[in-house]
Amino acid sequence: MTKLLNLSSGPQTRDRWTTPFIMYFVAASLVPAAAVGVVVNGLHSLWIILSSVGTAVLSEFLFDKICKKPDTWKDGSAVVTGLLLALSLSPSTPLYGPIIGAAFAIIVAKCCFGGLGKNFINPALAGRCFLLISFGKSMTLFEVDGVATATPVAELAAGKSVNITAMFLGTGGGVIGASIFALMLGGLVLWAMDIIHGQICFSVIIGFTLFMGFFGGHGFDPKFLLAHLCGGGVIMGAFYMATDYTTSPVSRLGQTVYGVLIGVLGALFRVAGSAADSFSYSIIIANLFTPLIETYIIPKPYAYRKSAIALQNGEPRLPFWKKIPKPVIVLVAITIVAGAALGGVYAMTKETIEEQKRLEKLASYKTVLPEAENFEPDEALDQLIADMAGENYGTDFGKVKINEAIVGKNAAGEVIGYGISVTSGDGYDGDVTLSVGISADDVVQGIAFTELTETPGMGMQAAEPEFYEQFSNKAVRFFKMLKGGGASTDDEIDGISGCTFTSNAVTNAVNAGLDFYHNVLKGGSFGE
Amino acid sequence: MFEREEVGTVRNTFRGGVHPKEAKELSKEAKLLEFRPEAGTEMVFVLGQHIGKPAKAVVKKNDPVLVGQCIAEADGFVSANIICSCSGKVKAVEKRRTIAGSMLECIVVENDGEYTKMEGVGEKQDASNLTKEEIIGRVREAGIVGLGGAGFPTSVKLAPKNPDGIKYVIANGAECEPYLTCNDRLMREYASEIVEGLEIVLRLFPNAEGVIAIEKNKPEAIEAMEKACAGKQKISVRALPTKYPQGGERSLITVIAGIDFPTAKLPADVGCIVDNVGTLYAVRQAVLFHEPLCTHVMTVSGDAVKNPSNLIVRDGTSFAMIAEFCGGLKEGKELKKAICGGPMMGLTLSSLDIPIHKTTNGLLLLSVDEVEKAERQQTACLHCGRCTTVCPQGLNPGMMAETAEKGDFERYEKKLYGLECVACGSCSYICPAKRPLTQTFRQFKSEIMAKKRAEAAKAAAGGGK
Numbered sequence: 001m002t003k004l005l006n007l008s009s010g011p012q013t014r015d016r017w018t019t020p021f022i023m024y025f026v027a028a029s030l031v032p033a034a035a036v037g038v039v040v041n042g043l044h045s046l047w048i049i050l051s052s053v054g055t056a057v058l059s060e061f062l063f064d065k066i067c068k069k070p071d072t073w074k075d076g077s078a079v080v081t082g083l084l085l086a087l088s089l090s091p092s093t094p095l096y097g098p099i100i101g102a103a104f105a106i107i108v109a110k111c112c113f114g115g116l117g118k119n120f121i122n123p124a125l126a127g128r129c130f131l132l133i134s135f136g137k138s139m140t141l142f143e144v145d146g147v148a149t150a151t152p153v154a155e156l157a158a159g160k161s162v163n164i165t166a167m168f169l170g171t172g173g174g175v176i177g178a179s180i181f182a183l184m185l186g187g188l189v190l191w192a193m194d195i196i197h198g199q200i201c202f203s204v205i206i207g208f209t210l211f212m213g214f215f216g217g218h219g220f221d222p223k224f225l226l227a228h229l230c231g232g233g234v235i236m237g238a239f240y241m242a243t244d245y246t247t248s249p250v251s252r253l254g255q256t257v258y259g260v261l262i263g264v265l266g267a268l269f270r271v272a273g274s275a276a277d278s279f280s281y282s283i284i285i286a287n288l289f290t291p292l293i294e295t296y297i298i299p300k301p302y303a304y305r306k307s308a309i310a311l312q313n314g315e316p317r318l319p320f321w322k323k324i325p326k327p328v329i330v331l332v333a334i335t336i337v338a339g340a341a342l343g344g345v346y347a348m349t350k351e352t353i354e355e356q357k358r359l360e361k362l363a364s365y366k367t368v369l370p371e372a373e374n375f376e377p378d379e380a381l382d383q384l385i386a387d388m389a390g391e392n393y394g395t396d397f398g399k400v401k402i403n404e405a406i407v408g409k410n411a412a413g414e415v416i417g418y419g420i421s422v423t424s425g426d427g428y429d430g431d432v433t434l435s436v437g438i439s440a441d442d443v444v445q446g447i448a449f450t451e452l453t454e455t456p457g458m459g460m461q462a463a464e465p466e467f468y469e470q471f472s473n474k475a476v477r478f479f480k481m482l483k484g485g486g487a488s489t490d491d492e493i494d495g496i497s498g499c500t501f502t503s504n505a506v507t508n509a510v511n512a513g514l515d516f517y518h519n520v521l522k523g524g525s526f527g528e
Numbered sequence: 529m530f531e532r533e534e535v536g537t538v539r540n541t542f543r544g545g546v547h548p549k550e551a552k553e554l555s556k557e558a559k560l561l562e563f564r565p566e567a568g569t570e571m572v573f574v575l576g577q578h579i580g581k582p583a584k585a586v587v588k589k590n591d592p593v594l595v596g597q598c599i600a601e602a603d604g605f606v607s608a609n610i611i612c613s614c615s616g617k618v619k620a621v622e623k624r625r626t627i628a629g630s631m632l633e634c635i636v637v638e639n640d641g642e643y644t645k646m647e648g649v650g651e652k653q654d655a656s657n658l659t660k661e662e663i664i665g666r667v668r669e670a671g672i673v674g675l676g677g678a679g680f681p682t683s684v685k686l687a688p689k690n691p692d693g694i695k696y697v698i699a700n701g702a703e704c705e706p707y708l709t710c711n712d713r714l715m716r717e718y719a720s721e722i723v724e725g726l727e728i729v730l731r732l733f734p735n736a737e738g739v740i741a742i743e744k745n746k747p748e749a750i751e752a753m754e755k756a757c758a759g760k761q762k763i764s765v766r767a768l769p770t771k772y773p774q775g776g777e778r779s780l781i782t783v784i785a786g787i788d789f790p791t792a793k794l795p796a797d798v799g800c801i802v803d804n805v806g807t808l809y810a811v812r813q814a815v816l817f818h819e820p821l822c823t824h825v826m827t828v829s830g831d832a833v834k835n836p837s838n839l840i841v842r843d844g845t846s847f848a849m850i851a852e853f854c855g856g857l858k859e860g861k862e863l864k865k866a867i868c869g870g871p872m873m874g875l876t877l878s879s880l881d882i883p884i885h886k887t888t889n890g891l892l893l894l895s896v897d898e899v900e901k902a903e904r905q906q907t908a909c910l911h912c913g914r915c916t917t918v919c920p921q922g923l924n925p926g927m928m929a930e931t932a933e934k935g936d937f938e939r940y941e942k943k944l945y946g947l948e949c950v951a952c953g954s955c956s957y958i959c960p961a962k963r964p965l966t967q968t969f970r971q972f973k974s975e976i977m978a979k980k981r982a983e984a985a986k987a988a989a990g991g992g993k
Contacts, residue, residue: 004878004879005863005864005865005866005876005877005878005879006864006865006876006897006899006900007629007876007877007878008865008876008897008899008900009899009964009966009967009970010871010872010873010874010875010876010951010953010956010966010967011548011871011872011873011953011956011957011966012865012867012871012872012874012876012892012894012898012899013548013549013706013871013872013898013957014898014899014901014902014956014957014959014962015546015548015957015958015959015960017958017960018905018907018960018961018962019905019907019910019960019961021960022910022912022960072907075907114908115908116907116908116910117907117908117909117910117911117961118908194914194917197913245910245911245912245913246910246911248911250911250913250916250924250926250927251913251916251924252916255913294927298924298927298943298944299922299924300922300945301788301790301921301922301923301945301948302543302782302788302921302922303788303789303790303791303921303922303948304790304945304948305788305922308787308788308789311786311787311788311798312787312789312790312793312797312798
């Protein structure tokens with residue numbers, strides 16, 4: 001008997017592409033973005049990338065070994081996860097960040113759910129969000145040459161203009177993988193190679209742009225839209241995060257729905273919520289919708305679609321609009337209604353919120369300048385403040401801005417003092433905005449907070465009378481904050497123990513108000 | 529001229545499909561060569577080599593047989609005659625190993641090497657006055673089955689319920705399987721004969737238009753066929769994009785008639801008849817020359833064969849004889865895999881000592897086992913969706929495989945339309961994780977069918993009580 005030949009079920013030939021090929025190709029397409037990140041942000045970024053990728057691969061290797069699973073660390077998916085995580089971190093992240101993040105991404109988000117192809121949320125984003133939630137400040141602290149700066153999107157949210165060209169090239173600050181040019185290059189190559197699905201990335205971008213255009217408050221201003229598209233991980237999210245195979249639907253229709261969901265949620269979070277990380281969360285939420293989409297959107301085979309059945313029965317060809325599957329029409333309708341509802345609610349609440357803020361501010365002037373009967377805005381004063389909009393006031397007070405100054409008058413109409421609203425961006429956890437009341441005889445009558453979101457039990461102690469009343473009824477030129485306490489003179493303030501950031505921010509804000517009063521309102525370029 | 533719009537849109541191509549490495553250059557230029565096994569060889573005719581019931585042997589041991597003699601008759605409507613391709617003596621009627629691997633009843637003939645024809649075989653006939661029934665009768669007598677691979681009796685195909693409703697007779701010269709070039713050669717060398725066959729078939733369908741469909745990677749065949757049908761009003765040549773499975777019946781109808789239809793329906797139900805160019809050639813031979821189907825074209829190719837060739841082979845020849853005729857193995861190559869047919873839908877052979885069927889259109893001798901390699905590269909499903917993109921039926925193979933693994937018959941059939949799978953192999957081909965998708969579907973389909981049969985039997989038994 002001669003040797004029998006190998007038998008196998010067909011097809012007897014297979015495509016050359018394998019899982020590792022696709023994974024390493026995706027990783028390679030990220031190299032330009034990583035390279036720009038390292039060149040722009042310095043060598044520390046390279047260490048972040050290497051430690052993230054290394055940890056990811058090592059985590060998978062160890063997990064497989066410990067759990068006695070087949071070796072999967074070589075398939076390249078861990079490299080992609082590590083690389084994506086590193087590129088979505090700040091270049092000033094301490095090295096423990098990427099290490100903890102990558103380990104979390106691989107072990108918790110991926111391997112614990114069954115490894116490749118089984119995870120339900122994008123591992124890289126899971127790692128990133130884990131870091132954001134756990135370490136907050138140190139992950140979002142963006143430093144350029146040791147000076148803290150805001151990310152472009154944070155600036156956008158603050159209403160400032162940003163340098164789109166710099167964002168496009170990747171020199172505009174933000175995460176390591178901020179170079180839109182390099183990301184687009186890699187992403188478009190992947191799309192052209194059919195590795196990522198155009199349905200996902202383009203519907204993300206279109207959904208985002210449309211929502212931003214309608215509800216972003218600036219209409220379809222190309223500069224505004226471009227700036228938003230270039231910042232905050234929209235491009236990285238659309239091309240690399242949303243297109244993750246495992247956590248996105250397989251059918252084209254499902255992919256479109258999923259993409260639009262990400263775009264709309266991302267834009268909504270950005271318009272109505274916090275600017276940073278809106279995209280990470282929108283993708284994660286859409287990931288959770290994927291099983292639902294996959295359950296309900298199963299396209300029928302071609303032969304069972306309405307148009308095909310009509311042809312089979314010898315009926316004339318259906319016009320174009322009748323061929324659109326019903327789910328598409330329903331989904332588009334839902335999207336439009338939901339979008340309009342969300343936008344409408346936002347527009348309504350926006351006005352209410354602003355009205356509320358205005359009233360709060362007025363009430364706070366009342367508390368800090370109780371003798372005044374009326375508060376009147378002054379046109380020249382408003383103009384003056386508008387002229388320095390967005391710029392920090394002076395050089396000695398940190399990131400302090402003068403928002404508004406208002407003239408307090410008594411019943412007889414005489415000027416008895418001023419209310420000044422000041423914001424300091426140096427709080428521990430966001431902005432501190434307060435109103436300072438200064439009477440015409442140079443005495444600080446009092447201060448009141450209109451925005452204070454510090455840590456409860458810590459920075460929030462600033463809202464206790466014990467602290468803020470230290471400023472009341474003092475006729476001084478500048479206050480001085482004492483870290484260790486023991487204030488004895490009028491111009492000394494006891495800081496809140498353990499909360500130097502907050503205490504400093506408040507003191508600086510009050511000092512800026514005082515300075516504004518002395519230099520501008522009273523003696524300087526303004527006033528009688 | 530013919531109202532195409534009435535039927536559907538004319539598409540440039542079907543949706544999905546893959547582009548496997550063609551490898552047709554190996555045998556593309558090899559002229560068709562007739563192979564007659566010499567005296568003393570054994571010719572083995574499998575009784576069940578077509579779709580439908582196996583034929584019934586009408587000869588017994590020691591009976592003398594001639595070329596063109598019917599040695600087994602069709603048993604029932606969907607069945608086909610088996611024709612002897614050599615002259616000699618019946619050696620045995622017994623079970624032999626066949627292509628699919630199972631042991632089937634076969635007629636074994638000892639070839640005397642003379643190839644004496646039966647009386648009347650090969651004589652030119654006047655067919656101009658034949659009625660439709662007579663034409664179909666001759667096709668049935670000649671034992672012609674679809675030579676594209678499935679082996680569906682052509683006489684059945686040519687007698688649909690509503691012949692006037694047939695709009696297209698499609699001559700399938702797409703030959704989308706990699707390696708295979710025998711139909712390409714047939715079209716280049718016997719173009720006018722194929723057109724004659726197509727004209728005979730068109731006589732059965734007064735309202736039909738003849739379309740010869742050829743993939744664009746065969747420019748010489750396109751040219752030859754265009755020349756052969758020049759001036760003929762009802763016949764045209766359509767050059768189609770090169771894409772697998774362009775030659776599938778359903779893909780062709782999607783492109784030419786613009787209709788997608790479910791597996792429950794036949795092409796004739798949507799006004800189409802699809803015949804392989806080889807079948808049309810056989811129809812011409814049967815109707816005009818009284819020559820039944822006992823020879824057909826076949827490609828021998830692959831990296832391990834010495835002389836890749838295109839042959840006119842005789843039914844019942846064994847693969848081993850054919851391989852030997854083509855020079856056997858190339859020096860320094862070890863035979864790892866032998867495939868009957870093309871690499872996409874062909875079957876693997878456990879040994880070469882197996883007889884060919886009427887429908888056998890290729891023998892590939894390969895020194896590399898790609899499936900074995902793929903099994904080593906297998907990973908978990910990535911959900912990349914490539915299988916969905918390439919499925920020519922618009923199915924979702926990834927989900928189907930998941931469902932089949934769970935054994936969820938209901939969801940597989942009703943929700944995912946899993947039984948619509950035509951096992952073209954595109955999904956398995958493209959899968960980067962190297963999942964054995966097509967295999968899973970084939971298996972699960974037969975499980976579902978078995979279950980259905982069991983249920984029907986149970987219901988019948990219950991009804992009988």
